[in-house]
Amino acid sequence: MAKPNARVGVVLVAHVAALAEGVRTLAAQMAPEVDIRAVGGTDDGGVGTSFDAILEAVQGVRSDAGVVVLYDLGSAQLTAELVLETLDPEQADRVLLVDAPLVEGAVAAATTAAGGAGLAAVAAAARAAYVPSAETGGAEPPEPSEPSEPGEKRGEGEVRARTTLRNPAGLHARPAAALARLVREYDARVTVGRPGEPGVDAAGVLGVVARGLRVGDELEVAAAGEGARAAVDAVLALADAGFGELDEKTPPPVPPEPSAPAEAAVPEASEPPEPPEPGTLRGVGASAGLVVAPARHLRRTEPRLPPAGGAHEPDAERRRLAAAVDRVNAELGGRAAGGGSGADIAGAHQAMLADPALLAGAQARLDEATPAEVAWWRSVLEARDLLAGGTDLVAERGVDVEDLGRAVLGALGVDVRPSVRPEDVARAVVVAEEVFPSDVAALGEAGVAGLAVARGGRTSHAAILARGLDLPMVVRLGPEVLDVPDGTPVILDARTGDLRVDPPEPELTAARQTARDLAADRERARAEAAGPVVRADGTPVTVSANVGGPVEARAAVAAGADAVGLLRTELLYVDRPRLPGEDEQAAELGAVLAELGGRRAVVRTLDVGGDKLLPALDLDPWRHGPLGVRGLRYALAHPDLLRTQLRAALRAAYGHGEVWLMAPMVTVAAEARRFRVLVEEVAGELAAAGTAFARPAKVGVMVEVPAAALVADEICAEVDFVSVGSNDLTQYVMAADRTNDAVGDLYQPGHEAIWRLLGTLVDAARAAGRHVAVCGELAGEPGAAVRLVRMGVDELSMTPNGIPAVKAALRSRLS
Numbered sequence: 001m002a003k004p005n006a007r008v009g010v011v012l013v014a015h016v017a018a019l020a021e022g023v024r025t026l027a028a029q030m031a032p033e034v035d036i037r038a039v040g041g042t043d044d045g046g047v048g049t050s051f052d053a054i055l056e057a058v059q060g061v062r063s064d065a066g067v068v069v070l071y072d073l074g075s076a077q078l079t080a081e082l083v084l085e086t087l088d089p090e091q092a093d094r095v096l097l098v099d100a101p102l103v104e105g106a107v108a109a110a111t112t113a114a115g116g117a118g119l120a121a122v123a124a125a126a127r128a129a130y131v132p133s134a135e136t137g138g139a140e141p142p143e144p145s146e147p148s149e150p151g152e153k154r155g156e157g158e159v160r161a162r163t164t165l166r167n168p169a170g171l172h173a174r175p176a177a178a179l180a181r182l183v184r185e186y187d188a189r190v191t192v193g194r195p196g197e198p199g200v201d202a203a204g205v206l207g208v209v210a211r212g213l214r215v216g217d218e219l220e221v222a223a224a225g226e227g228a229r230a231a232v233d234a235v236l237a238l239a240d241a242g243f244g245e246l247d248e249k250t251p252p253p254v255p256p257e258p259s260a261p262a263e264a265a266v267p268e269a270s271e272p273p274e275p276p277e278p279g280t281l282r283g284v285g286a287s288a289g290l291v292v293a294p295a296r297h298l299r300r301t302e303p304r305l306p307p308a309g310g311a312h313e314p315d316a317e318r319r320r321l322a323a324a325v326d327r328v329n330a331e332l333g334g335r336a337a338g339g340g341s342g343a344d345i346a347g348a349h350q351a352m353l354a355d356p357a358l359l360a361g362a363q364a365r366l367d368e369a370t371p372a373e374v375a376w377w378r379s380v381l382e383a384r385d386l387l388a389g390g391t392d393l394v395a396e397r398g399v400d401v402e403d404l405g406r407a408v409l410g411a412l413g414v415d416v417r418p419s420v421r422p423e424d425v426a427r428a429v430v431v432a433e434e435v436f437p438s439d440v441a442a443l444g445e446a447g448v449a450g451l452a453v454a455r456g457g458r459t460s461h462a463a464i465l466a467r468g469l470d471l472p473m474v475v476r477l478g479p480e481v482l483d484v485p486d487g488t489p490v491i492l493d494a495r496t497g498d499l500r501v502d503p504p505e506p507e508l509t510a511a512r513q514t515a516r517d518l519a520a521d522r523e524r525a526r527a528e529a530a531g532p533v534v535r536a537d538g539t540p541v542t543v544s545a546n547v548g549g550p551v552e553a554r555a556a557v558a559a560g561a562d563a564v565g566l567l568r569t570e571l572l573y574v575d576r577p578r579l580p581g582e583d584e585q586a587a588e589l590g591a592v593l594a595e596l597g598g599r600r601a602v603v604r605t606l607d608v609g610g611d612k613l614l615p616a617l618d619l620d621p622w623r624h625g626p627l628g629v630r631g632l633r634y635a636l637a638h639p640d641l642l643r644t645q646l647r648a649a650l651r652a653a654y655g656h657g658e659v660w661l662m663a664p665m666v667t668v669a670a671e672a673r674r675f676r677v678l679v680e681e682v683a684g685e686l687a688a689a690g691t692a693f694a695r696p697a698k699v700g701v702m703v704e705v706p707a708a709a710l711v712a713d714e715i716c717a718e719v720d721f722v723s724v725g726s727n728d729l730t731q732y733v734m735a736a737d738r739t740n741d742a743v744g745d746l747y748q749p750g751h752e753a754i755w756r757l758l759g760t761l762v763d764a765a766r767a768a769g770r771h772v773a774v775c776g777e778l779a780g781e782p783g784a785a786v787r788l789v790r791m792g793v794d795e796l797s798m799t800p801n802g803i804p805a806v807k808a809a810l811r812s813r814l815s
Contacts, residue, residue, distance in 0.1 A: 008113040008122045009035040009061035012106055013054055013071040013080055017041040019102075020072075027106040029364040031114035035062050036106075049079040058083060058095060066094035066119035068109050068126060072102045094119065100126040112189050115203060115356050117225070121189040124158065124224025159228040162195060162220050167242035170214035175243030177351030179208060182234055188225035190235065195220045202235070204355050279501050281477045285494040286456065286463035289472030290515045292508055293449040295488045295501075296428040298439070303406065303414050305373045314366045321362060321372040324411035328404070329353055334570075349437075349461075353404055358383055373412050380405030400461055403436035429492050431481055437461045444469040445551055450492040452499050454481050469555070474499055529560025529804040535789070535814055542795040543807050544602075546775060553595035555800040560807060564601040565723065565797025566662075566775050567592060569645060570608055579641070585648035593656035600658040602723065602773075602797075603649050604702065605642065607664040608634050626737060631665020632701075636674060646682040653694035662723060666701040669714040675701065676718060698771070704728035709757050712764035722765055723797070726776035730754055749778045755787075762792045773797060782809035789814060 010027065014020035020040030028036050037057040042048040054069075061067045069084075071077050080097050087095065096119060098105065105126035112125035167175055171192075183190040183202045191199030193211060199222055200207040213219060219239060223231040276282040332350045352358070361379030366372065384398040384405070406416040426447040433454045435443075440462045443451070451466060456475035466473040472494040484490065484501055491500040491511045500507065533541040544565030545556030556564060569589065580588075593601055609630020623629060635642040646661070653659035663675040676699050686693040700721035703709050706729070716722060726749055731737055733753055736746035748754075758774075765772045773795035778784050780798030785806045788796060796806060 006065060007034050007063060007116060008065045008109075008119050009037070009063035009067045010106060010109050010113065010122075011037045011039065011054070011057045011061060011067055011069045012102065013049060013069060013076045014038075014040040014102065015047050015049060015072060015076060017045070023103055023106050026103070027110040031110035031360060032363050032366075034110045034113045036110060037061055049076045051079055051082060054080055054083045055086065058087075059091075065113075066096065066122075068113075068119070068122050069095060069097045070100055070102055070105050070109065070126060071097075096120075096123045098123045098126045111201075111356070111360065114360060117189055118187045121187060121225035124228075125189045127224070158222060158224045159232045160220060160222045161232050161236055162218055163236050163239045165213060165215050165217050165219055165239065167215060170217065171208055171211065171219075171243075176208040178238065178243050179235065180204065180351050180354070182238055183231055186223075186225075186227035186231035186234070188223040188227040188231040190221065190223045190228075190231050192219055192221050192235070194218065201356075207355075276498065279503060281452075281481055281499040281501065283453075283474045283477035283481075283497045283499065284458060285473075285497040286453075286458045286460075286475045287451075287466040287471055287473040287494055289450065289470070289492075289494045290511065290518055291429060291449040291472050291492050292511045292515055293427060293429045293490065293492070295431050295452070295484050295486060295490050296425045297482075297486055298425065298430050298432040298435070298443075300433070303373075303377060303409050303416050305377060305409075305414060306371050308370050308374050312367075312371050317366050317370075317372040317375070318363060320412065321359075321366075321376055321408075324372070324376075324408045325353060325359065327411045328407045331407075349400060349404055352401060353408075355383075358401075373409060373414055376408055376412070377405060380408075399434055399436060399456070403438055406436070407438065429490050431484055433479075433482060435462045437465055440465040440469070440471070441551075444471050450474075450494065452477055452481055452484075452490070452492055454479055469551075470558075527560075529807050531560070531807075532562065533807055533810045533814070541789050541810060541814075542773075543803055543810070544773070544795055544797040545800045545803060546797050547592065547800070550591050550595050552800060553592050556803075557595065557597060557599070559800040559803040561599065561800060561803055563599050563795075564596060565773055565795055567601050567603045568607065569604060569649070570606050582644050582648045582651075585645060586651040589649060589652035590656060593652055593659070596657065598657040600660065600697075601656075602660045602662050602700075603653075604662045604664055605632070605645055605649070606635055607631050609665075626731070631704075632663040632671055632675060633665060633667075635663070636671065639678070642678060643682055646679060647686060647693075650683060650686060650693040650695070651691065653696065654692045655694075658697045659694060660698040660700060660721065661696040662700045662702060662721075664702045664725070665704055665728075666715065667705045667707050669711065669718050672701050672715050672718040675699070700771075702775075703761060704732065706733050706757060709761040712761045713768060716765050716768035716770045719770070721771035721773065722761070723773040723775055723795075724758065724761065726754070726774055726778035728776075729757070730778075733757060749776070750781075750784060754778070758788070759791060766792050771795065780806060782806050786810060786813045 012020050012023050012027075014023070017038075017040030020038035024036050024038035028034075037060060039050065039053045039057045041050070043050045043052065058067055058069065069080050071080055077097070077099070084092055084095055084097060098109070100109075109122050109126040113122045117125070165171065171179070179192070180203045190202040192202045192208060192213075193199035194213070195218055199220065200211060202208060202221075221232050221235045221239075223229075223235075225231075329350060332346045332353065334346075358379055361382060362372070362376040365375035365378055380401060384401045410416045425443065427449050429450045429452050430443060430448050431452045432439075434456055435451060435453055440451070444466075448471070450472035451474070453462075453473065453475045454477055456462060458475065460475070463473060463475065472492055474492060474494050474497050476497075477499055481499065488502050489508060491498075491503060491508065493500070493511075500511075503511075533543055535541060542562045542565070543560075544563040545552070545559065545561040546566040546568070547553045547556055547564050548568045553564065567589075569585075589603065607630075609625065609628060629637060635645075649659070649661060661679055663672070666672050666675075679696065679699050683693070683695050698720035700719045700723060701708075701715060702725045703712065703715070703722050704725035708715055709724075709729070712722065730747060730749045730751075734746050734748060734751060762772055771794050772792065774788055774793050775797040779788065779796040780802035782805050785796050786809055789810060798806065
């Protein structure tokens with residue numbers, strides 16, 4: 001017996017069998033996982049409808065979630081209504097007859113059902129699928145209405161409202177990702193768009209980005225279904241908060257002035273831009289700096305896909321594709337959890353990868369002649385080309401989609417590497433038509449001197465990553481840059497956006513001197529940041545960095561970090577289908593410690609669960625969620641995993657300066673005691689075996705749970721130091737999940753409740769003579785950092801790029 005489907009089913013009723021079947025085929029292409037039945041014509045094959053056939057189709061749909069019935073003409077409606085009247089009450093309650101256009105309604109209903117929406121939301125999606133217009137020969141469009149007040153109802157079950165976009169860059173990838181995460185929490189189908197235009201599914205990141213909605217644009221939000229009102233209110237709140245991209249200095253948007261008639265417009269006289277001198281290509285500086293180096297081309301070839309044709313099993317190909325997407329999603333999740341300049345970008349890429357349209361487009365192409373690689377790549381190119389036709393900001397997201405697409409192809413076994421490997425372009429200016437975000441990370445690791453890009457933009461994710469790595473980058477140099485021969489000496493001046501090609505030797509010499517002078521200036525600034533911060537009484541304040549790998553460790557040293565206050569070991573696990581062994585962990589941790597030049601490092605053991613559901617551990621979102629078995633709770637429940645990690649950490653510490661060990665998510669003193677005992681046992685085992693290792697100089701715990709802060713005196717009796725995880729502590733004190741945008745207004749690291757709890761904790765730790773550190777968002781805010789130190793905190797740990805500003809604030813206000 002066939003297993004019921006958890007998704008809403010669809011029945012299509014038409015007067016002609018070929019019409020019903022044709023619409024079914026179209027909708028099934030978009031939503032192959034939905035049970036769609038086509039009923040057309042009379043029992044003898046004529047034009048009309050059949051009561052028995054409709055009844056059989058409705059009762060035959062394999063769905064526990066209900067059935068939506070669509071029809072083509074009024075007589076089909078009458079027959080379908082008779083069918084519903086014959087059903088028993090329990091059956092009838094889960095069948096909805098929907099008045100909607102057959103083709104558009106079928107596609108909307110099927111794709112909405114594929115996303116897991118409830119019966120009411122699927123029916124509402126079908127009804128909303130058709131927007132009549134005079135141009136298409138439909139009914140006359142309705143008269144423009146007054147702007148909707150928040151929460152105004154339009155029609156049965158539908159709520160609409162309007163607001164104005166406040167965040168400076170509008171609905172680009174990251175706010176669109178936040179929007180998609182938010183609306184998936186409600187039992188409603190939510191659309192967004194400009195007033196008077198058809199909206200797009202708010203859960204689809206790519207469709208939202210493609211609209212090109214900018215700051216100051218009016219945004220109309222519509223929702224249908226049981227959770228419609230709550231969903232609209234939540235979207236309005238998110239938009240009012242600028243999708244998390246506003247700071248206190250961001251002014252409200254100013255509506256654009258009404259445009260004058262075209263014939264009245266008189267352009268002001270202005271000086272034309274000075275043309276570049278011969279041998280100069282002019283672009284836009286995306287990441288500042290000046291370098292002199294030879295040019296090397298990074299050429300990208302089309303992926304070599306397996307040929308279409310032959311015999312392929314669609315279900316097997318779907319499983320292969322799903323596994324590849326899951327693998328890439330896990331890798332992105334690790335980067336998102338790792339902090340640094342790429343964390344938000346990785347999170348936005350995760351949301352793009354989760355876009356239902358992207359995967360559905362690939363699944364619809366899978367058949368006996370099309371392997372997963374070909375179907376996926378065609379869907380990616382379709383999405384990329386859709387975005388490429390938008391504004392510059394929208395087009396930049398098309399590059400991200402292609403980057404993601406290539407990553408999934410790589411997970412499917414396709415060679416997607418560029419013709420020149422990153423390791424071959426060290427100390428060169430890399431020339432490319434476009435660079436992907438993944439390229440920037442690899443090129444930065446390889447030590448390239450700079451990037452000269454034909455296309456791109458300052459707001460591209462590649463440019464954001466380049467700025468985070470202090471990698472000079474010029475974009476929009478045009479196709480001419482691709483004609484620069486390999487090995488040609490160039491001067492890349494990202495301050496002005498110029499690329500000088502094969503200049504005379506005196507100019508090269510002068511540019512090299514300027515580059516040295518600029519480097520000296522940076523070194524002086526770094527030297528000031530590297531200097532110690534001392535209180536008026538002469539006691540030092542340690543300003544540390546949070547890192548997850550060798551690249552961030554190097555950035556921490558360059559930024560002037562006194563130490564590493566948080567080394568996230570879970571990043572060794574994030575992209576692994578299996579757990580790494582002891583030797584591998586020891587080697588990777590040792591590589592990070594080796595970059596620190598003898599600086600002290602606090603190694604935190606595996607912080608898993610909550611928003612870090614690592615693929616190698618097969619974690620359950622509920623059991624291992626924010627209030628479940630996570631952090632040290634999970635490690636103590638899996639002592640072999642913890643022992644392996646502790647052994648690796650102590651082995652890595654040998655010969656690499658002072659190392660402290662720290663356990664995450666501690667609630668009571670007994671957990672801290674058990675952790676310390678395990679550390680001592682592992683050290684004894686390594687000593688007995690004659691293995692080279694170093695004992696941790698201190699053993700401590702992270703205080704992220706309010707209970708731990710309130711009994712800090714008991715916990716301090718068991719450990720040498722405590723480190724406050726201010727991000728998690730904030731979400732637990734404020735009862736506001738930091739990954740849930742619906743309660744984002746309550747996630748306030750600077751709330752007075754946090755400060756009072758910190759005061760209790762610091763007083764207890766100081767009384768016990770224990771070192772106190774604070775990690776996270778609060779520590780990296782200069783004003784908060786000063787208050788923390790005045791409160792008695794010994795150490796602040798933050799992302800590397802926050803260190804100079806925090807040190808400057810401490811020096812100026814503590815002296």
